[in-house]
Structures are given as C-alpha cells and as structure tokens.
Amino acid sequence: MNPYSEIVQEHYRHPRNFGALEKPDIRHELANPLCGDRVRIEVALADDGRVRAARFQGDLCSIAKAAASLLTELIVGRTLDALPDEQQLVDALRTELKPSRRKCALLPLDALRAGADAFTRR
Numbered sequence: 001m002n003p004y005s006e007i008v009q010e011h012y013r014h015p016r017n018f019g020a021l022e023k024p025d026i027r028h029e030l031a032n033p034l035c036g037d038r039v040r041i042e043v044a045l046a047d048d049g050r051v052r053a054a055r056f057q058g059d060l061c062s063i064a065k066a067a068a069s070l071l072t073e074l075i076v077g078r079t080l081d082a083l084p085d086e087q088q089l090v091d092a093l094r095t096e097l098k099p100s101r102r103k104c105a106l107l108p109l110d111a112l113r114a115g116a117d118a119f120t121r122r
C-alpha cells in the first residue's frame with residue numbers, strides 16, 4: 001500500500017506548474033545536502049507584488065516533487081511576506097512525514113524563501 005496521501009500521489013504523478021517562466025522575478029535553485037536532489041523555483045510577480053505565476057523544475061523524490069507542485073499552486077495571489085509557513089505546507093500534503101521526509105517536503109519552500117529574500121534585498 002502506498003504510504004502517501006492521495007494529494008501527494010496526485011501531485012507526484014501530475015505535477016502542476018512544472019517548467020520555467022520566460023522572465024521570472026525570482027529564480028532560486030537549492031539542493032538537499034542529504035541526498036543531492038535539487039529544485040529550482042521561479043516566480044513572476046504582478047505590479048501589486050502578488051505572485052502571478054510560479055514554476056518548478058528539478059530532480060526530486062516523490063515528496064519533494066509533490067510539495068513543489070503544491071507550493072506553486074498555494075502561492076499564486078500571495079505577497080512575498082505572506083508565503084505559507086513550513087507547517088502549512090506539510091499540513092497541505094496531508095501525510096505523516098518522518099523528519100528526513102519532512103526535509104524533502106520543505107526543500108521547495110526553502111528554495112522559495114531564499115529566492116524571495118534575495119529579491120527583497122535587491
């Protein structure tokens with residue numbers, strides 16, 4: 001039996017927003033040092049500072065891929081100071097995660113935050 005929730009399985013099999021944006025305002029790539037998996041997150045902002053579009057690419061395990069897919073959906077319409085926190089993203093996956101798998105789930109969020117921090121410091 002698959003230990004992961006239907007949400008994880010669905011986003012893993014049919015990832016949303018996989019790919020790249022033509023002119024992203026934010027682009028950040030991050031690797032999980034434990035396994036070497038990598039994710040790249042791209043975000044385009046509207047004039048009012050809200051996320052207009054988000055994309056991801058990467059070489060990712062099932063949890064990280066599902067989390068990246070879900071994250072790119074969750075952030076559309078939000079400002080950079082109102083991004084989901086770690087628990088909100090983990091809760092949205094609706095799956096019990098061991099600590100190592102939690103790191104997988106948070107890799108895309110860590111990449112997004114690092115990119116958003118760099119953008120706001122510009």
Ligand code: FES
Pocket residue numbers: 032035036037060061062063064103104105107
């Ligand atoms: Fe590498 Fe999950 S095993 S991010």
